[in-house]
Amino acid sequence: MTALPSFVLADQAGGARRFPPGAPAVLCFVKEDCPTSNMVVPLLEALYRALDGAARVWLVGQEAVGNALLVDRYRLTAPMLDDSALRVSYVYAVEIIPTLVLADGEGREQGRLVGYRKDEWQALFAAAARLAGRDGPAIDWDAYPDWRPGCGSRTLEPGIAERLQAESANGPLRARRIDIAPGDDEFEFMFDQGLTDGLPVVPPTPERVLRMLTGTRRDSQQVVAVVPPNMAPATVEKVAANAVMAGCKPAYLPVVIAALEAVCTDEFNIHGVMATTWGASPCIVVNGPIRARLGMNPGVQALGSGNRANATIGRALKLILRNIGGAKPGGVERSTLASPAKYTMCFPEAQEASPWEPLHVERGFEHTDSVVTVFALEGPRGIADQISRTGHALAASFGLALESVWHPKVRPYGDVLLVVCPEHAETLRQDGWSKARVRERIQAVAARPLCDVLRSDECGEGVPAGRWGPGGPNAEQLKTLVPKFAAAGNIHIVVAGGQAGKFSAIFGGWVGGPAGSMPVSRRIDE
Amino acid sequence: MHDSVWFETQQIPAVFVASSAFAGAAQAQADALGLPDVRRVFVPHPIQDATDDEMRAKADAAVELIIAALTA
Numbered sequence: 001m002t003a004l005p006s007f008v009l010a011d012q013a014g015g016a017r018r019f020p021p022g023a024p025a026v027l028c029f030v031k032e033d034c035p036t037s038n039m040v041v042p043l044l045e046a047l048y049r050a051l052d053g054a055a056r057v058w059l060v061g062q063e064a065v066g067n068a069l070l071v072d073r074y075r076l077t078a079p080m081l082d083d084s085a086l087r088v089s090y091v092y093a094v095e096i097i098p099t100l101v102l103a104d105g106e107g108r109e110q111g112r113l114v115g116y117r118k119d120e121w122q123a124l125f126a127a128a129a130r131l132a133g134r135d136g137p138a139i140d141w142d143a144y145p146d147w148r149p150g151c152g153s154r155t156l157e158p159g160i161a162e163r164l165q166a167e168s169a170n171g172p173l174r175a176r177r178i179d180i181a182p183g184d185d186e187f188e189f190m191f192d193q194g195l196t197d198g199l200p201v202v203p204p205t206p207e208r209v210l211r212m213l214t215g216t217r218r219d220s221q222q223v224v225a226v227v228p229p230n231m232a233p234a235t236v237e238k239v240a241a242n243a244v245m246a247g248c249k250p251a252y253l254p255v256v257i258a259a260l261e262a263v264c265t266d267e268f269n270i271h272g273v274m275a276t277t278w279g280a281s282p283c284i285v286v287n288g289p290i291r292a293r294l295g296m297n298p299g300v301q302a303l304g305s306g307n308r309a310n311a312t313i314g315r316a317l318k319l320i321l322r323n324i325g326g327a328k329p330g331g332v333e334r335s336t337l338a339s340p341a342k343y344t345m346c347f348p349e350a351q352e353a354s355p356w357e358p359l360h361v362e363r364g365f366e367h368t369d370s371v372v373t374v375f376a377l378e379g380p381r382g383i384a385d386q387i388s389r390t391g392h393a394l395a396a397s398f399g400l401a402l403e404s405v406w407h408p409k410v411r412p413y414g415d416v417l418l419v420v421c422p423e424h425a426e427t428l429r430q431d432g433w434s435k436a437r438v439r440e441r442i443q444a445v446a447a448r449p450l451c452d453v454l455r456s457d458e459c460g461e462g463v464p465a466g467r468w469g470p471g472g473p474n475a476e477q478l479k480t481l482v483p484k485f486a487a488a489g490n491i492h493i494v495v496a497g498g499q500a501g502k503f504s505a506i507f508g509g510w511v512g513g514p515a516g517s518m519p520v521s522r523r524i525d526e
Numbered sequence: 527m528h529d530s531v532w533f534e535t536q537q538i539p540a541v542f543v544a545s546s547a548f549a550g551a552a553q554a555q556a557d558a559l560g561l562p563d564v565r566r567v568f569v570p571h572p573i574q575d576a577t578d579d580e581m582r583a584k585a586d587a588a589v590e591l592i593i594a595a596l597t598a
Contacts, residue, residue: 230558231528275551331554460575 002109004101005091009060009081012071017058017081020107024055024131026124029089029099032066034151036116037098039144041074046137047125048078055132062089062097062154089155090164096150102128115150159207166206172213172220173206175237190245195323197315197343201245212240215250216257218525224257225264228271230326234260238324239316245323246316246344251294252309254524255372256316259284259346262374262522263317269517273376273510274327279338280510280517282321283377283417284314284346285494287360288370290524291348298350300498303380303419303505314346339379347496353422354495355429362435363521370524375417375492376517377507385424386502391433392441394424398504399445402491403484405508409453409462412486414512415519418442419505421497439488446484453482486512492519527555530564541565541595543588545573565595 008018019025028044030037041059048057057078061067064084071080083089092101095114102111102124111127113120122141129136155164165171180189186203190196202208213220213236220237227234236257243256263270263282273280286296297307305311327333335342351358360371385397398418405416418438420428428438450473455462463482465472485491490512497503510517533540544552546568556564569584576584 229528229555326554326558328554330550332551332558334548334551 004103004107004109005088006107007088007091009083009088011058011079011081012067012076015079017056017079020103020105021056022105024051024105024128025103025107026051026055026057026128027060027092027101027103028058029060029062029083029092029094029097029101029153030070031062031097031151031154032069033063034097036148036150038070038073039148040098040100040116040121041070041076043121043125043137043139043144045074045076045078046139047128050137051128051132051134054134055128057128060088062086086155086160086164087167089153090168094153095156097153098150099153100124102131104131116145116148118144118146162207162210165210171210173209173237174221174235175209175241177206194328195245195319197318197322199343201319202247204241204244208244209237209241212244212248212250212253213237215240215253216525218257225260227260227264227321227325228327229275229332230324232324232326234264234320234324239320242319242323243312243316246319247308247312248316249294249308249312252313252316254526255284255286255290255294255309255313255370256320258372258522258524259313259317259374260320262372262520263321265520267518268374268376268520270321270325273517274321274325274333276510277334277336278510279335279342280376280378281338281341281345282317283341283375283507284317285359285373285375285417286313286346286348286370286524287351287358287373288365288524289368290370290526291351296348298348298353298496302347302350302496302498303345310347311344314344317346318342318344341377341379345377345379349494350422350496353425353499354420355425356435356493356495359492359494360521365521365523370526371521372524373519373521375415375507375519376510377417378509380419380505380507383504383506384502385504389427391428391431391437394427395433395438395441396445398438398506399442399484401506402442403446403448405506407461409448409455409459411448411453411463411482411484413484413490413509414486414516415490415492415509416485417507417509418491418493419497419507420493420495421501421504422495422499423502424504425495427502435493436488438493439491442491443483443485443488447481448484449478450480450482451478454478527552527559527564530566531556531559531561534561534564539565539596541567541592543567543569543592545569545571547571565598567591567595 059080060083061080067080100113104110111124125136187200190201218236222236223233225234294309296309321327365371383401388394453462530540530542556562569588
């Protein structure tokens with residue numbers, strides 16, 4: 001038999017009632033607006049009078065005003081305990097009102113009834129009388145119906161359940177609590193604490209964090225990643241708090257978790273990305289079925305504003321890097337200029353508008369997988385080509401635009417992202433162009449003779465002549481074509497955007513390869 | 527900075543050298559890593575476009591400071 005939780009509650013006379021009381025006890029959880037509670041209150045009054053002295057019969061009421069009404073309405077002499085804070089109802093796991101609990105003299109549970117079934121109540125009253133060593137009350141059970149449903153406990157009402165779980169010592173929250181004075185504006189408080197990206201954040205109250213945690217099956221204390229630059233462990237709970245702050249729905253949390261895992265890898269090197277003066281930032285591309293389930297926007301203004309999932313998933317990752325990792329602008333975050341992509345950059349691929357395999361399949365996942373791919377990128381920039389009708393001509397426009405990333409003369413360059421709009425994708429589909437062919441054409445168009453891209457007094461940046469030894473390149477070498485990108489595979493291609501407009505976009509990157517940042521994909525663990 | 531802190535926690539004196547523009551970043555990181563007084567020497571900013579001769583001059587000016595920091 002389970003020992004029931006101990007408690008102290010005040011009765012209607014203001015006296016403290018302690019459980020276990022050192023005698024057999026019957027506890028009945030009631031509330032005034034429950035018809036079945038009203039029906040059983042007189043039964044409990046009768047039981048109280050019959051067993052008084054030998055056993056305790058206590059009503060546990062869930063609303064202060066309602067409790068007083070019940071006391072007056074039925075002229076109760078039995079103790080009506082005030083559980084308007086609902087803490088006892090919560091720890092007793094009461095879900096239906098009335099709930100009737102029988103305890104022996106040591107406070108161990110001997111029986112529990114939910115709702116009202118006459119035969120069960122008769123049996124429990126008899127058991128209580130036996131425990132008390134008394135005769136039970138004389139009740140005309142025939143006057144009562146055989147069965148009545150209960151009502152939902154107040155502990156299950158929206159907002160209350162989360163509050164009680166948050167207050168519970170056995171709850172999933174372990175983060176430090178911060179109490180805000182009643183006179184303080186909680187939104188201003190978040191600004192004052194330095195926990196925002198400059199825009200208001202949703203205060204991560206325990207109730208909101210608990211709701212966010214319903215979005216994942218992971219344990220709240222599991223460490224998702226150790227986040228640079230401060231090498232701080234990011235638990236699921238802390239990730240959820242930042243997701244709340246960003247404005248995420250619970251369903252978005254698995255995407256945020258996957259993105260955080262992806263950036264906190266040696267390949268992606270988030271430490272370098274956040275500390276460099278360049279100004280790159282993680283860009284999240286989402287593929288697979290989860291896009292539709294979350295209502296993400298791959299269409300009109302896919303790279304812009306207006307969609308909650310796009311906006312808040314990206315923002316949550318940035319807030320985690322700031323608030324957990326410690327990458328704060330002016331501190332370790334040293335971007336000379338950066339871009340609005342530092343606030344958020346997350347969008348889904350418009351797979352349905354693509355003539356090609358989607359990004360995640362290209363990177364080795366199944367079509368049915370939901371996947372995030374993270375890139376270290378600047379903000380996007382448009383490429384207009386409203387004239388080209390062939391893949392050959394259109395891919396040239398992409399190449400000319402992509403040559404400018406970082407600096408037109410700097411090569412070989414690392415990873416970039418080309419976002420092909422649906423109208424451009426359709427042009428390429430009609431002309432039968434594969435992604436590989438687009439990449440080859442970009443490399444061909446963006447290649448320049450070495451003599452045009454060497455560092456010089458005309459334009460300081462470029463390829464250092466010292467790569468060809470102390471004497472620099474010879475006449476033959478000066479004529480060789482130097483591609484823009486280290487490999488065609490550095491040019492990553494996805495499809496996104498509205499159906500109208502022959503406007504694609506490019507994202508420049510940072511430093512590529514093992515010394516910089518490489519794209520990383522992670523399956524989303526739903 | 528992370529490496530400096532690692533060496534110091536192994537009881538091996540370490541000093542890091544950076545350009546003066548990163549003094550604030552260095553302090554923020556040192557504070558976050560729990561070693562706010564980590565040894566450091568700053569040379570004049572910038573580094574990126576400095577010629578080899580300019581770099582040698584920066585190094586010559588810094589070497590005594592580096593030794594002093596390591597032996598303090």
